[in-house]
Amino acid sequence: MHIEFAKKQDALYISEMSRDLIEAGLGWRWHRGRVMRAIQDPDTVVIKATITSRLAGFAIMRFGREEAHLDLIAVKPPYRRLGVGLALLSWLEESALTAGISIVRLEIRETNQNALKFYEQRGYRQIRRIKGYYCGQETAIAMARDLWCGVSINTIRND
Ligand SMILES: CC(C)(COP(=O)(O)OP(=O)(O)OC[C@H]1O[C@@H](n2cnc3c(N)ncnc32)[C@H](O)[C@@H]1OP(=O)(O)O)[C@@H](O)C(=O)NCCC(=O)NCCS
Incomplete structure (x- = not known):
């Protein structure tokens, strides 16, 4: 498994994962444009996990002055219960700690x-x-x- 920052070209795929795996039945708020803005926002971190070059999961966290907020995290069904979600969350928590932030909501x-x-x-x-x-x-x-x-x-x- 490899974790890295998402790139602009990942925005559509990530937004579709949010629509299908997180927002199902609620309407689609994390559309491509919103994910793209998150990727470009200096106070937001968008990361993706790949397994043999295939996108397995992603997560989006906003960093404030004292707290961080996890907006989204999802792992595609075939890759669940393999530790991908935990790896993404741990990565973001480490980043929060490095930034001097201890509270994640x-x-x-x-x-x-x-x-x-x-x-x-x-x-x-x-x-x-x-x-x-x-x-x-x-x-x-x-x-x-x-x-x-x-x-x-x-x-x-x-x-
Ligand atoms: C929640 C989610 C991100 C977890 O991802 P994952 O890669 O499967 O999680 P991990 O393999 O890292 O699981 C770590 C631990 O969390 C717990 N856990 C994860 N999924 C679980 C489940 N379905 N039932 C019970 N415990 C679970 C277990 O303790 C697991 O450890 P174990 O597998 O050794 O028992 C994934 O199920 C998902 O994408 N769900 C749909 C999207 C979603 O609901 N996102 C959260 C809201 S934004």
């Missing part, structure tokens, strides 16, 4: 139990439920991890 669909397990095994904790977060239709679970010392808030709240 993200939101996932409440129905996405596989991703919930993926994040929880990595030390992310459920912070709160956000009703209607996705197009007014679906509840999100907000999660966070403190890369230095573990999260301080781990109770779930309803908004």
Whole structure:
């Protein structure tokens, strides 16, 4: 497996993976133009994982002054449970630490139990439920991890 920065020519493929593997049933917000802007944004990191030169997965993280936000991560079904997701997430977490950032936040669909397990095994904790977060239709679970010392808030709240 090889992890590297995504290039402009990866934008369409990444956006299609987001549409099919993450945003299914919600409408397509991470279209090619948005992924392209993320690739070009100096405060956003878009990485891809390839296996024998084939795109296996990608992840997008925005870096703020004190916190980072994981916008998207996906691995194509044939490559799942091989450690690709973990490798992508670890890569971004290392980058956050290098930038002096310890808090990583993200939101996932409440129905996405596989991703919930993926994040929880990595030390992310459920912070709160956000009703209607996705197009007014679906509840999100907000999660966070403190890369230095573990999260301080781990109770779930309803908004
Ligand atoms: C979530 C996702 C990125 C995980 O990628 P992956 O490459 O399969 O994950 P890994 O192989 O690195 O898994 C690491 C660990 O996470 C946990 N895990 C991952 N997928 C899991 C699942 N479906 N069920 C239970 N635990 C899971 C396991 O503990 C796993 O370790 P193990 O395989 O040794 O048991 C992948 O399932 C995916 O692309 N899902 C669709 C998109 C998505 O939901 N993205 C998240 C919201 S943006």
